Amino acid sequence: MTSQTNRRDLARQTAPIPCYKVEQLPAKYGGDELYDWLRTAVADGHATLKETLEIPPREARSWKVPAGCLWRIVCHVGPQVADMNCWSLDHPQQERFYSSKTRQIHATHLKRGDRLWSGFPYLRPMATIVEDTIDYGFDEDGAGVHDVIGSRCDPYTNWYMTKQDNNHCCHSNLTRQAVQADGLKECDVHDVLNVFMCTGFTKGTHQYFTKPSPVDVGDYIEFLAEINLLVSASTCPQGDVSIACGDGDKEPTVYPLKIEVYELKDSEHLTSKGWRPSPMNGYSGNHVATSSASELLEYRDAP
Numbered sequence: 001m002t003s004q005t006n007r008r009d010l011a012r013q014t015a016p017i018p019c020y021k022v023e024q025l026p027a028k029y030g031g032d033e034l035y036d037w038l039r040t041a042v043a044d045g046h047a048t049l050k051e052t053l054e055i056p057p058r059e060a061r062s063w064k065v066p067a068g069c070l071w072r073i074v075c076h077v078g079p080q081v082a083d084m085n086c087w088s089l090d091h092p093q094q095e096r097f098y099s100s101k102t103r104q105i106h107a108t109h110l111k112r113g114d115r116l117w118s119g120f121p122y123l124r125p126m127a128t129i130v131e132d133t134i135d136y137g138f139d140e141d142g143a144g145v146h147d148v149i150g151s152r153c154d155p156y157t158n159w160y161m162t163k164q165d166n167n168h169c170c171h172s173n174l175t176r177q178a179v180q181a182d183g184l185k186e187c188d189v190h191d192v193l194n195v196f197m198c199t200g201f202t203k204g205t206h207q208y209f210t211k212p213s214p215v216d217v218g219d220y221i222e223f224l225a226e227i228n229l230l231v232s233a234s235t236c237p238q239g240d241v242s243i244a245c246g247d248g249d250k251e252p253t254v255y256p257l258k259i260e261v262y263e264l265k266d267s268e269h270l271t272s273k274g275w276r277p278s279p280m281n282g283y284s285g286n287h288v289a290t291s292s293a294s295e296l297l298e299y300r301d302a303p
């Protein structure tokens with residue numbers, strides 16, 4: 001027991017040790033100066049609007065973003081959160097957004113400069129947040145915006161809570177879009193970036209909580225695609241998420257959201273500053289027998 005007690009005391013008395021040093025991650029190609037330039041590239045007239053679309057309330061829409069292009073999710077009608085998925089356009093069923101590793105690398109909530117990482121065996125930046133007009137930080141309850149701690153609302157948990165079918169949960173919206181528009185399956189829908197959502201863990205019991213989203217009309221979050229991407233987002237049926245899930249007495253107000261995809265007018269600008277699409281992860285794959293490792297690399301490096 002003495003040793004156990006010592007271990008308990010050791011844990012309680014040791015200050016938190018951040019697991020990953022962000023400076024050891026791959027540097028942004030082109031450096032901070034280029035990403036600062038990108039932050040205002042649209043406002044400064046360096047980018048052209050290539051595509052715009054609206055995600056209707058309680059639905060999902062998907063769009064493609066070539067590497068080196070930008071996209072925005074814009075709050076243009078009323079306070080509304082979105083659940084976003086992200087796949088490699090070149091092999092969407094193999095490479096997709098890895099929210100828990102992104103959380104481990106950066107934080108519970110993402111901010112300007114943070115990156116969206118893909119899953120194994122790729123693990124590379126898929127996108128970088130170049131602007132976030134909300135810039136909320138963390139409030140006194142520990143809540144932040146754009147979390148990677150919650151998953152998406154889904155009809156399965158909802159069924160337990162309400163014993164009713166709800167076909168317009170974010171998971172269902174993303175699934176419908178993935179199956180009907182993108183040739184994917186339900187199992188390709190994955191844990192999301194909760195765009196504009198204000199969340200945290202309660203101090204006493206560490207339960208997931210939400211607050212009314214601080215997003216206002218005119219706010220947007222903007223990303224640079226670091227590889228060719230297929231992106232999808234759902235306008236959450238919880239609206240601004242000011243009402244708890246399964247609270248059947250109240251009906252949330254749900255608004256559409258606008259998507260804008262931009263391409264830089266000077267297509268050579270990024271590469272002239274040292275930027276290039278994210279390369280494959282450099283790990284050899286040797287954690288399995290050599291023959292399997294080569295198979296793994298073949299799979300990973302396939303176009």
Ligand SMILES: [Zn+2]
Binds near residue numbers: 152235236238
């Ligand atoms: Zn939702």
